[in-house]
Amino acid sequence: MAVEQVLRSRNVWTREERAILEAAVSEYRSFDARATILRRGASIEVATLLLEGFVSRHVDGRDGLRQLVAMQAPGDFVDLHGYPLKSLDHDVGSLTPVKLAVIPHWKLWQIQNENPDLARKLWFLTVVDAAIHRKWMFRLGRLKAVQRLAHFLCETNARLFAIGLSDGRRFALPLTQFDLADVCGLTSVHVNRVMRELRERGLCTMRAGSVEILDFAGLMRLGAFEPGYLYLNDDVVKRLSAGEKMELSEDG
Amino acid sequence: MAVEQVLRSRNVWTREERAILEAAVSEYRSFDARATILRRGASIEVATLLLEGFVSRHVDGRDGLRQLVAMQAPGDFVDLHGYPLKSLDHDVGSLTPVKLAVIPHWKLWQIQNENPDLARKLWFLTVVDAAIHRKWMFRLGRLKAVQRLAHFLCETNARLFAIGLSDGRRFALPLTQFDLADVCGLTSVHVNRVMRELRERGLCTMRAGSVEILDFAGLMRLGAFEPGYLYLNDDVVKRLSAGEKMELSEDG
C-alpha cells in the first residue's frame, strides 16, 4: 500500500525490493505538525520512512541557535543514518503533519545479510544525504544570502519534481521565513528582505507556503545551482530543465 | 604492513577485518603536496585509504570560491562515498605529501556479500562523515568566525588524538590561513585576525603548521564543541578531556 506507493517515485527500487521493504515495516506512525520525532542522542532501533508530509533534521545549539541540516520529503528515510550509527547526532522533527513507516533495524540487518544489492541501495541513500550535506556546506560557507535562498529553492524544486510534488515551477513548501533562516544560516528578517529581492527581480515568489518560480534559469544562475549532487535520474533532470511535467513510472 | 598499522588507530576493526581489508588492496599510490587526487564527476572504481599525510575534500564554485567539506587524516577513507555513488560530487586533493592504499570496488562488493558485519562498519564510516558534515553546517551557519575556528581546532585535536597524532594539546596541522578560511567560510585576512584573537585570549596558538592549545576547556566553550558527533570511543573522549596521552591498543 502506502510504502509501495511512495517508493515508486524515485526510480531506484525494483518492484521486488519495494515489496521487501514494505514487508519489513513493523508499524505506522503519525505526528502533528511541529512535533519532535527523534531527539539527539537517543539510541534508536528502527529506521523511519517518510510517507506523507515534510520532516526537518536540525542541529540545535544553546541560545536557541538552530541550523537545519536536511529537509526530508515523502519517500526519504528520515533517520537511516541511525542504522549504522546506533544513535543520532541531531534532532528530527515534523514540519507538517506526517505519516511514517517504521522498519526495525534487525530487519535491515536481515536484508543486509540476504540481499546485499538492496543493502547497497540503502547505503546509497545515506551517501546521497551526505552529498547534499556537502552542497549545503558550500552554500552556507561561500554564497551570499540571496544566492543561498535561490540555491535552496532550486534544490527543493528539483527534489520535489523528482517525486511528483512539483510541476517544475510550482510547489507547496510548508516553511516559515524562520525555517528558511534556519536552512540558510540567516535571520528571519534578512530572509524576508531577500525574498522581496527575489520577487522584485522577477525570479521567484512565495506566498502562503506555496513557491512559484518565475525564471528558473535565472534562479539557477543566481544560486549557482547544478543538480548533479542530487544523483537524480538523467531523464528527471532533462525533463526538469525542459520544464516538462514528470510522469511516475510503473516500475523501476 | 602499512594498512594493518594505520587501521589499528581507530578502535573499530578486529584483527581479522584489518587482514581482510589489507588483502583487498590492489595498489599503493603516492602524491606530492597540493596535488589533485580525484576530480568531481569522474567515475570511480576504487576506494582509497589514506595511510600518511592529510587530504582535503572540497567543493569549488566559479570565481575561485572554495569550501572545504572535509579534512581526512591517516586511517580515513577519502572517497568511500564513491562506492555506492559511483562518481563523486566533489574534489579530493592532497594537503601534504600522501601515501594511499587502493581497494577496487569489486573487492568491496565481495566483502559486502561475504562479510555483512564488515560491510556495516564501512557504511558506518560514511555516515560518521555525514555526521561531521552536519556539524560543519552548524558551524558555518550559526557560529561566529572566532567560534568556527575554535570549533574546528577542537575537532581536529580530538580526531588526531584518537589516531595518536595529537598529544591532546599539540599537533601538526599543515594548513595555511587560506585553507582555514576555506574550512570556515571566511577570508584569509579575517582568519588571521581571529587567530590573533585566540592567541591574545590565551586559548591557542598556531605557528609554522603547528597548533598548540593553551586552554582546551576555554576553546571548547568558545566553540561550543562537544565531541559526540565524532563517534569516538568513550575511553578516547575521557582521556582527551583528562589530558592524558593516548596509547594505541594492540587489537580491536
Place this chain on the structure above:
DNA sequence: CGACACGTTGAGATATATCAAACGTGGTGG
C-alpha cells in the same frame, strides 16, 4: 473580538569582506 503566529519595514550596530601594502622567510640561482 482578542490572541497569536507570521510577515514586513525602518534605523542603527556589528561582523566580515575588500583592497592595498608591508613584512617575514625559506629556497634558488648567480
Place this chain on the structure above:
DNA sequence: CCACCACGTTTGATATATCTCAACGTGTCG
C-alpha cells in the same frame, strides 16, 4: 654570500552584508 622571488602572514582603512532591536501589519482561529 647576496639578490631575488614565491609564498604566507600581518596590518590598516574602508566598504558592505547581515544582524539586532523595535514597531507595525495581516491573517487565522477560537
